[in-house]
Amino acid sequence: MKFFVDTADVPAIAELNDLGMVDGVTTNPSLIMKSGRDIIEVTKEICDLVDGPVSAEVVATEADAMIAEGRKLAQIAENICIKVPLTWDGLKACKVLSDEGNQLNVTLCFSANQALLAAKAGATFISPFIGRLDDINLDGLELIEDIRTIYDNYGFETEILAASIRTANHMKECALIGADVATAPPNVIKAMANHILTDKGLDAFLKDWEKTGQKIL
Numbered sequence: 466m467k468f469f470v471d472t473a474d475v476p477a478i479a480e481l482n483d484l485g486m487v488d489g490v491t492t493n494p495s496l497i498m499k500s501g502r503d504i505i506e507v508t509k510e511i512c513d514l515v516d517g518p519v520s521a522e523v524v525a526t527e528a529d530a531m532i533a534e535g536r537k538l539a540q541i542a543e544n545i546c547i548k549v550p551l552t553w554d555g556l557k558a559c560k561v562l563s564d565e566g567n568q569l570n571v572t573l574c575f576s577a578n579q580a581l582l583a584a585k586a587g588a589t590f591i592s593p594f595i596g597r598l599d600d601i602n603l604d605g606l607e608l609i610e611d612i613r614t615i616y617d618n619y620g621f622e623t624e625i626l627a628a629s630i631r632t633a634n635h636m637k638e639c640a641l642i643g644a645d646v647a648t649a650p651p652n653v654i655k656a657m658a659n660h661i662l663t664d665k666g667l668d669a670f671l672k673d674w675e676k677t678g679q680k681i682l
């Protein structure tokens with residue numbers, strides 16, 4: 466499973482990128498707002514840092530305007546992936562922009578039917594939002610499973626980019642289901658390294674080591 470980082474925080478992306486943990490980046494208007502940076506400037510910086518696709522989201526709601534914004538975003542760098550919302554207009558923009566050779570991430574997906582439409586419209590990635598479904602007592606992971614089955618049934622090449630990931634457990638479940646990509650905030654990716662038994666075990670080893678009076682260096 467590929468790891469994308471869901472943030473516009475450049476130092477946080479750089480830290481994970483140095484560890485080989487970053488296969489791409491996703492941003493959205495809220496994350497750009499949080500960064501306090503200009504969208505073009507910060508997105509360019511991220512694209513220069515990371516080899517994989519960097520999603521930058523359009524904010525227009527009508528297809529022609531989305532297409533114009535998408536074309537502008539695509540000029541930022543070769544690895545830009547244009548992100549459009551899963552609306553009827555977003556699907557129209559997806560079709561036109563993907564036919565022009567761009568990578569497209571269709572976002573705000575909350576149903577298997579929406580994912581089916583995005584694949585038909587030529588999306589490179591579909592972004593089903595797990596956490597926001599869980600927030601309203603629906604099963605976000607079940608949606609990932611459904612989309613996996615449908616895409617496999619018909620050999621769609623659109624990649625499932627599990628999004629709105631809130632916990633390390635979401636990452637494990639997405640990997641088990643077979644999501645192609647998971648995008649998560651840096652703190653969730655880091656939390657995957659945590660285990661109480663690792664901490665306890667290390668503590669015990671270090672206490673015993675102290676008793677030996679030895680040094681390695």
Ligand code: E4P
Pocket residue numbers: 471491492493572592594596597628629630648
């Ligand atoms: C994905 O591309 C979105 O930017 C993101 O995963 C949304 O996550 P949230 O529901 O935690 O805001």
